[in-house]
Amino acid sequence: MTTTARPPAGLRDFYENPAVPVASGDARSRRQARMLATALRGRAGATVLDVGCGDGTAAAVTARLLPGHRIIGVDWSQDALRRAAPRIGTVVRGELEGGALPFATGAADAVLFAEVIEHLVDPDGALDELRRVLAPGGHLMLSTPNLAAWYNRALLLAGVQPVFSEVSLRGIHGRPGSEVVGHLRLYTARALRQFLAASGFEVVRLAGAPFHGVPRALRPLDRLACAVPGAASILLVHARRAR
Numbered sequence: 001m002t003t004t005a006r007p008p009a010g011l012r013d014f015y016e017n018p019a020v021p022v023a024s025g026d027a028r029s030r031r032q033a034r035m036l037a038t039a040l041r042g043r044a045g046a047t048v049l050d051v052g053c054g055d056g057t058a059a060a061v062t063a064r065l066l067p068g069h070r071i072i073g074v075d076w077s078q079d080a081l082r083r084a085a086p087r088i089g090t091v092v093r094g095e096l097e098g099g100a101l102p103f104a105t106g107a108a109d110a111v112l113f114a115e116v117i118e119h120l121v122d123p124d125g126a127l128d129e130l131r132r133v134l135a136p137g138g139h140l141m142l143s144t145p146n147l148a149a150w151y152n153r154a155l156l157l158a159g160v161q162p163v164f165s166e167v168s169l170r171g172i173h174g175r176p177g178s179e180v181v182g183h184l185r186l187y188t189a190r191a192l193r194q195f196l197a198a199s200g201f202e203v204v205r206l207a208g209a210p211f212h213g214v215p216r217a218l219r220p221l222d223r224l225a226c227a228v229p230g231a232a233s234i235l236l237v238h239a240r241r242a243r
Contacts, residue, residue: 026061028209028234029114032141033062035205035238036110039139044068046109051075051101051130052116053091056084062112063088074101096126103133110139118144118164118183127199134241140201142237143209147186150231151218162186163213177213189230192237201239208232 040046046069050059053073063071073088075081076095085091094101111130117123130140145164146152152162161167161175166183187195193203208226210219211233226232 026057027212028143028236029058029061031207031209032058032112032114032143032236033065035207035236036062036112036139036141037065039141039204039238040066040069040110043109045070047072047107048110048112049074049101049103049108049133050088050112050114051094051096052113052119053084053088054080054115056087056091058112058114059084060087096120096129101129101133105132106135106138108133108138109135110141113140113142115143115145117142118185118187119181120184123185123195124199127196127201131200131241136241136243138241140196140237140239140241142192142196142239144187144192144235145183145211146188146208146230146232146235147191148188148230149211149233150221150225151214151233153231163211187235189235192235196237196239200242202242203237203239205238207236207238209234209236 048066048069048071050071051074053059053075056073059071059073071088073084073091074094075084076093081091081093092102111134113130117126120126134140147162149163155162163176164183164186165175166180167173169180169182172178172180189206193206196203206229208229209232210222210226214222214233222233229235
């Protein structure tokens, strides 16, 4: 198993800062929750880990669609766990260093991995660890911003830094937006499919979701773009651990 590189102290401090956003859009959370509910249909008592749970918003949305299942929030940030606990109930501190999640091999039936992979120094080691804690055939529900979102294609043609990408943890430079959120890596739909397959997952479905930060006037267009996942703002993937 590949060992996930420990993030630099400055990056760890960045994510422990209460001013850094740890929630993502409701539209993405609802779509991802429906995908997971469909995957678990007919099952009872599944264990679902929300790895990188942030403030627990996504897990709370998911719990409403998954009665009878156990959802556990996992994050390395003490501040995030403090905010998540009232929404989730069960939270655990854990990191994605190799073998460091506090769960036995094959303990989880499903993992929510929402808006996390773009923040990681070593996504290879992270997927190794998620695969370890998933039971054979277990479900991975991953979401991440799309480098090839419809507006990013236009911005690049105009010589503008794409939305979601960041060149500094101290400020915004060369792109639209006002929040620094610590994105280190970005994926297209094709790259994400290939990466998951190489990491021992079978992609069941790839869908799109809108981005809550799109200007109001452009939101209808952003919702329409979800019909073509490769051009959507957010990539939603349902994958299964290969047996």
